[in-house]
Amino acid sequence: MFIDKVNVFLTSGRGGDGCSSFRREKYAPYGGPNGGNGGKGGDIYFEGDPHKTTLLDLSYRLKFKAEDGHKGLPSDKFGKYGDDLIIKIPLGTLIIKNGELFADIKTAGEKVLVVKGGRGGRGNASFKTGKHTAPRISEKGEYGESAEINLELRLIADVGFVGLPNAGKSTLLSQISAARPKIADYPFTTLAPNLGVVDYNGKTFVAADIPGLIEGAHEGKGLGFEFLRHVRRTKVLAHIIDVSGFDGKDPYENYKIINSELKKYSKYLVRKHVIAVLNKIDLPEAADNIKKFKKRLKAKKLFEISAATGEGVQFLVKEMVKMIERPTVFNPEEEIETVPVKKYIYAPEFKVHVDEDGVFVVTGAKVETLTEMTKFNEDEALRRYQNILKKMGLEIELEKIGAKQGDIVRIGNFEFTFGK
Numbered sequence: 253m254f255i256d257k258v259n260v261f262l263t264s265g266r267g268g269d270g271c272s273s274f275r276r277e278k279y280a281p282y283g284g285p286n287g288g289n290g291g292k293g294g295d296i297y298f299e300g301d302p303h304k305t306t307l308l309d310l311s312y313r314l315k316f317k318a319e320d321g322h323k324g325l326p327s328d329k330f331g332k333y334g335d336d337l338i339i340k341i342p343l344g345t346l347i348i349k350n351g352e353l354f355a356d357i358k359t360a361g362e363k364v365l366v367v368k369g370g371r372g373g374r375g376n377a378s379f380k381t382g383k384h385t386a387p388r389i390s391e392k393g394e395y396g397e398s399a400e401i402n403l404e405l406r407l408i409a410d411v412g413f414v415g416l417p418n419a420g421k422s423t424l425l426s427q428i429s430a431a432r433p434k435i436a437d438y439p440f441t442t443l444a445p446n447l448g449v450v451d452y453n454g455k456t457f458v459a460a461d462i463p464g465l466i467e468g469a470h471e472g473k474g475l476g477f478e479f480l481r482h483v484r485r486t487k488v489l490a491h492i493i494d495v496s497g498f499d500g501k502d503p504y505e506n507y508k509i510i511n512s513e514l515k516k517y518s519k520y521l522v523r524k525h526v527i528a529v530l531n532k533i534d535l536p537e538a539a540d541n542i543k544k545f546k547k548r549l550k551a552k553k554l555f556e557i558s559a560a561t562g563e564g565v566q567f568l569v570k571e572m573v574k575m576i577e578r579p580t581v582f583n584p585e586e587e588i589e590t591v592p593v594k595k596y597i598y599a600p601e602f603k604v605h606v607d608e609d610g611v612f613v614v615t616g617a618k619v620e621t622l623t624e625m626t627k628f629n630e631d632e633a634l635r636r637y638q639n640i641l642k643k644m645g646l647e648i649e650l651e652k653i654g655a656k657q658g659d660i661v662r663i664g665n666f667e668f669t670f671g672k
Contacts, residue, residue: 318335
């Protein structure tokens with residue numbers, strides 16, 4: 253089954269908690285804090301895999317989670333890092349993170365970090381200073397990132413076969429490659445793009461049969477809207493025309509319909525190398541239709557073939573190889589969405605607002621992370637937490653907007669009572 257769109261939810265690993273312990277040995281009078289740090293949580297990557305041609309595997313599993321980091325241990329032993337999770341995806345896949353284009357996987361082995369694992373909490377050995385030689389404080393591990401990811405596959409092929417239904421695209425693909433698409437004598441036999449590797453005198457290229465194009469395809473009619481995007485990354489287009497006509501129309505009119513749809517869908521498609529192929533020349537009515545077609549399209553080089561019998565196919569494949577190697581005025585990068593440059597904008601350490609229940613809600617990455625990683629059951633950790641918030645100016649800001657003794661203050665998943 254061909255799947256070219258899928259939504260997944262990713263959660264990276266949480267960092268391991270730091271350890272609070274002391275060295276206590278009979279003959280070590282100067283033993284001190286020796287709690288190790290927790291291990292970092294696992295990251296999640298997407299990696300381009302040339303052997304994959306569909307997102308089918310991911311459609312069966314919509315949630316992915318990396319391994320959490322391990323807890324720190326006594327004797328200054330750091331916790332083990334959580335294993336990274338690498339998800340293989342086909343080449344040509346767009347990664348859309350939280351509604352914005354994040355990456356475009358185009359080469360084999362290309363790996364992109366999508367969600368980063370949380371850092372491990374520090375053990376009490378990390379808090380030791382010259383003045384504070386016996387800290388009884390440690391941190392919890394930081395939560396990993398979470399993100400909703402939309403994956404959209406756009407096949408990368410050298411030659412794309414386009415044309416109206418029943419033009420013989422699948423038959424041609426089966427004739428020149430080892431691909432075995434479903435073939436029948438009715439429209440919309442092919443319901444998904446098919447890929448085949450073509451070998452011509454030691455030179456190989458990838459051909460793709462793009463189904464579902466009819467008049468109005470660029471507006472979503474038929475199957476065209478789903479599969480037109482797969483045409484965008486092909487180097488050469490082979491326009492297959494059924495010389496017997498389709499849907500009772502003249503072959504030349506059908507030729508114009510597809511050209512018009514391609515142009516309306518993308519202004520760059522008409523700038524690609526296009527090969528016009530007249531197929532089904534073995535049919536009785538073919539000769540007269542070919543003469544009429546040539547009169548109306550004098551300037552265009554035409555290839556006459558029968559995909560069913562193989563007549564003229566080798567000349568067409570030779571032309572495809574020639575076109576692939578020819579420099580083009582079309583820049584393939586114009587059809588590949590560019591990932592926007594990341595902009596770093598200064599944001600305050602925290603913001604405060606009052607919700608409809610009268611609760612003072614504090615938001616901000618720094619203050620929320622600090623709250624998540626604080627062990628409130630440790631007196632020293634609680635004092636440190638309060639001092640940091642005070643130095644950040646949170647207490648003054650709460651008073652400015654009207655917080656009074658006993659009011660509820662919410663930071664992340666925690667609620668506190670305001671008081672001095």
